[in-house]
Amino acid sequence: xxxxxxxxxxxxxxxxxxxxxxxxxxxxxxxxxxxxxxxxxxxxxxxxxxxxxxxxxxxxxxxxxxxxxxxxxxxxxxxxxxxxxxxxxxxxxxxxxxxxxxxxxxxxxxxxxxxxxxxxxxxxxxxxxxxxxxxxxxxxxxxxxxxxxxxxxxxxxxxxxxxxxxxxxxxxxxxxxxxxxxxxxxxxxxxxxxxxxxxxxxxxxxxxxxxxxxxxxxxxxxxxxxxxxxxxxxxxxxxxxxxxxxxxxxxxxxxxxxxxxxxxxxxxxxxxxxxxxx
Amino acid sequence: xxxxxxxxxxxxxxxxxxxxxxxxxxxxxxxxxxxxxxxxxxxxxxxxxxxxxxxxxxxxxxxxxxxxxxxxxxxxxxxxxxxxxxxxxxxxxxxxxxxxxxxxxxxxxxxxxxxxxxxxxxxxxxxxxxxxxxxxxxxxxxxxxxxxxxxxxxxxxxxxxxxxxxxxxxxxxxxxxxxxxxxxxxxxxxxxxxxxxxxxxxxxxxxxxxxxxxxxxxxxxxxxxxxxxxxxxxxxxxxxxxxxxxxxxxxxxxx
Ligand SMILES: Nc1ncnc2c1ncn2[C@@H]1O[C@H](COP(=O)(O)OP(=O)(O)OP(=O)(O)O)[C@@H](O)[C@H]1O
Ligand SMILES: [Mg+2]
Numbered sequence: 001x002x003x004x005x006x007x008x009x010x011x012x013x014x015x016x017x018x019x020x021x022x023x024x025x026x027x028x029x030x031x032x033x034x035x036x037x038x039x040x041x042x043x044x045x046x047x048x049x050x051x052x053x054x055x056x057x058x059x060x061x062x063x064x065x066x067x068x069x070x071x072x073x074x075x076x077x078x079x080x081x082x083x084x085x086x087x088x089x090x091x092x093x094x095x096x097x098x099x100x101x102x103x104x105x106x107x108x109x110x111x112x113x114x115x116x117x118x119x120x121x122x123x124x125x126x127x128x129x130x131x132x133x134x135x136x137x138x139x140x141x142x143x144x145x146x147x148x149x150x151x152x153x154x155x156x157x158x159x160x161x162x163x164x165x166x167x168x169x170x171x172x173x174x175x176x177x178x179x180x181x182x183x184x185x186x187x188x189x190x191x192x193x194x195x196x197x198x199x200x201x202x203x204x205x206x207x208x209x210x211x212x213x214x215x216x217x218x219x220x221x222x223x224x225x226x227x228x229x230x231x232x233x234x235x236x237x238x239x240x241x242x243x244x245x246x247x248x249x250x251x252x253x254x255x256x257x258x259x260x261x262x263x264x265x266x267x268x269x270x271x272x273x274x275x276x277x278x
Numbered sequence: 279x280x281x282x283x284x285x286x287x288x289x290x291x292x293x294x295x296x297x298x299x300x301x302x303x304x305x306x307x308x309x310x311x312x313x314x315x316x317x318x319x320x321x322x323x324x325x326x327x328x329x330x331x332x333x334x335x336x337x338x339x340x341x342x343x344x345x346x347x348x349x350x351x352x353x354x355x356x357x358x359x360x361x362x363x364x365x366x367x368x369x370x371x372x373x374x375x376x377x378x379x380x381x382x383x384x385x386x387x388x389x390x391x392x393x394x395x396x397x398x399x400x401x402x403x404x405x406x407x408x409x410x411x412x413x414x415x416x417x418x419x420x421x422x423x424x425x426x427x428x429x430x431x432x433x434x435x436x437x438x439x440x441x442x443x444x445x446x447x448x449x450x451x452x453x454x455x456x457x458x459x460x461x462x463x464x465x466x467x468x469x470x471x472x473x474x475x476x477x478x479x480x481x482x483x484x485x486x487x488x489x490x491x492x493x494x495x496x497x498x499x500x501x502x503x504x505x506x507x508x509x510x511x512x513x514x515x516x517x518x519x520x521x522x523x524x525x526x527x528x529x530x531x532x533x
Contacts, residue, residue, distance in 0.1 A: 182359035185329055186373040186424065187349050196372060200363045277363040277404050 065246045070254060073247040082236075087255070089231040090221060093149065094259075097156025097224075098217040105161045105213070106206060109168020113202070114194065119169070126165050134159040135223045142227065152224035159220040160213040167209020168202065175201035204278070207271050214263045218256060233259075279341045279350065279427040280304050281326065281460065286335035287485075288321055294485035295321050296332070301479065301488070303428065305341070308454065308461040310471035312519065313481030314526035319464045320432050322486065326462060327351040327430045343427035348377050352426035356433040358413040360405040360420075367392070367401040370420045391419040394453065411442035415449065422453070429461040436466060447473060455499055468512045468519070473501055478511075480518050483526035490518055 047067045053059035054066030077083040112119045112126075134155060141151040141158075175198050183193040225234025237252035281303040288296040295318040303309050311319050324330040326337055328351060343350040360369050367388050374384045392398045395415040405413055414434060421429060435443040447470060453459070454474075465471050471478050478492040492511060501508055 178355065178357060178359050179361060181329060182353070182355060183372075185327060185349075185351075185353045186420075187376075188373070189376055192376050196375075197361065200361070275363075277406065 062246075065250055069247045070250040073251040074254065077236075077248070077251060082231075083255075085231050086233050086236050089229075090225065090233045090259075093152050093156060093224065093232065094217055094221050096149075097153040097221070098160050098214055100153060101157035101160030101217070102164045102210060102213055104157070105164025106168050108161075109165040109206075110172055110199070110202070112165065112169040113172025114198070123169075126162060130162045130166065134220060138224065138227055147228040151227075152221075152229070155224045156217050156220045160217045163216060164206075164209055164213045167212065168206050171202035171205025171209065172198060174205060204271075204275055207267060207275070211264060211267050214267070215260060218260055218263065222256065279339055279343045279460065281351075281428050281462075282338050282340055283322075283326060284336055284338070286322065286325055286332045286337070288318065288325065288330075288332045296325075297485040297487045299335070299481075299486070299488060303460055303462060305427075305460050306458040307476040308459075308463055308474050310463045310465060310475030310478045311481065312465060312468060312471050312478060312515065313486055314483045314519065314523040315466075316526060317481045317484050317522075318486035319481065322481075323353075323430050323432050323462060323464050326428075327353055329353075339427070344425060347425045347427055349373065349424035350427040352421045352424055352429055354414075354417050354421050354429060354431045354434045356437055358405075358410075358417045358437075360413055360416055362405050365402050365404055366397060366408070366416050366419075369405070369416055370423050373420055373424055387423050391422045394422060394456075395419040395449070409442070410438045411446055414438060414446060418449070418453070427460060429459050431461060431463045433465055434463075435470065443467075443470075450474060451498055468515050471515070472508050472512050474498070478515060480515060483522045483529065489522070 050059065050064065051067045054061065054064065054069075074083075077086075108122065108126075112122055137158070138151070138155055141154045145151040145154050179197050179201060180193060183197050188196070221232075222234035222237065225232035226238045229235040233252055233255050237249060237256075240246075240248035240252060283299055283301040283303075286296055286299040287294070299322060301309070311322065313319050321330065325332045328337070339350060361372065364372060370388050370391060371384065374387060379387070388401070389398070392401055395418055397412065397415055397419060400408065400412065400416075405416070408416065414437075417434075435446055438446065451474065454461075461474075463471070463474055472494060476494060476498075478494065480489045480492065481487065482489045492515060494508070494511060496505075496507065
């Protein structure tokens with residue numbers, strides 16, 4: 001463009017009397033960026049709004065306790081020493097149940113991904129089990145495994161198992177076939193292909209599946225603790241709920257949310273550690 | 279070691295892809311294969327290396343692979359096929375780990391092939407940190423690490439920009455001049471075919487048949503970029519290809 005003249009405004013006349021306009025930028029967006037602190041800010045603003053609403057009387061104490069009262073309930077729980085008791089019991093149940101369910105789920109998922117016969121045999125079964133609300137089976141588990149810990153482990157394990165299976169075999173299916181071809185073309189033994197190509201290739205998918213599975217595990221933890229549990233966050237929430245003690249109810253819910261954040265953070269750490277190559 | 283293809287025909291669920299391909303690849307020679315899109319070049323290469331069973335015909339190896347050969351028929355893929363979670367050295371190590379080699383010996387092989395492909399400084403880099411040309415050099419280093427008898431190359435340069443392609447072509451020629459390897463080189467690029475091939479096999483459109491085999495006598499190290507003789511051959515190849523390519527193009531539009 002020989003007739004371009006310098007200028008700051010968007011539209012001007014060039015030497016030959018032609019208009020020229022700067023090309024407008026229209027390429028932005030659609031690319032997630034990491035923006036720190038906004039997540040925290042959302043929490044802070046929400047809590048501040050609730051607090052202000054409760055203090056000014058816009059929100060009645062009967063519908064929603066002020067966050068400060070929930071905080072006081074949490075502090076009381078911590079001071080009484082019961083918080084640690086509840087947490088310890090709940091986290092143990094969560095850890096044992098989720099470890100069993102996710103472990104079995106990953107193993108079965110890999111087998112389904114690798115062997116056509118196992119896939120043909122188990123896929124319909126998994127599809128049949130997946131939509132069952134596991135909570136409905138709690139009484140059954142109580143009969144099978146007793147009212148104490150094992151029925152709770154079983155419920156959490158069963159609930160994490162199905163989503164983990166589905167995520168895992170999907171991840172194995174999605175491993176780049178050309179990499180497997182490459183392994184075969186270099187004469188790698190079957191086991192090496194599985195260990196060095198299929199499993200590392202499936203790992204990202206398995207880990208993002210675990211995010212979902214472990215959130216489900218927390219939901220089921222509460223459900224399990226609503227039946228025949230003396231301690232545990234679920235039992236604490238149930239008790240508070242039956243007394244309409246909203247402060248303590250919300251204190252319990254807050255703890256659950258924090259557990260969810262903790263699990264998510266943990267998986268984030270694991271991903272950062274194992275998936276450095278991405 | 280020579281490679282011999284005898285009466286190879288292949289069909290995918292009833293669709294003939296290759297028809298009666300017979301071809302000898304003598305030791306130390308590179309055979310270029312060109313042909314219109316979809317004529318079965320990649321399929322033929324997969325069959326040659328035992329990654330696919332031909333419907334009829336067979337592939338045989340004549341003679342013994344060179345001493346120290348760990349994988350006689352070795353591929354270089356168009357899209358590199360590097361494991362993204364392994365470093366450059368790790369990717370090469372991958373193809374050595376299942377062989378009875380000492381750690382020192384393995385390290386020596388890796389250092390040697392990295393030096394030959396000018397990658398010694400990048401041993402610890404991850405694939406995502408490398409340019410396309412470097413990735414393909416890693417794949418070439420990986421192939422060299424197993425001292426193959428035959429290199430099977432499926433459009434190894436076509437995912438690269440044209441300058442990088444030129445450089446890598448020089449690399450391949452230099453590698454061949456240092457230690458002549460046997461190879462099948464599948465390409466769309468006539469200039470590449472003429473530059474690297476001792477013989478050039480022209481396939482017809484699908485089902486691929488051998489249409490003509492063009493010999494190029496000039497030794498590899500005497501082939502320059504602007505070479506009247508080679509350009510003449512290239513023009514000849516293009517006249518052979520043009521009608522096939524046009525017809526193949528129409529076929530896709532019909533289908
Ligand atoms: N696994 C497969 N199943 C069914 N059809 C296939 C399969 N692989 C290839 N084909 C078909 O066989 C034909 C030959 O494919 P091939 O990839 O060998 O061609 P090509 O000459 O390498 O083509 P290009 O030049 O595009 O790389 C194509 O029509 C393709 O659609
Ligand atoms: Mg191809």
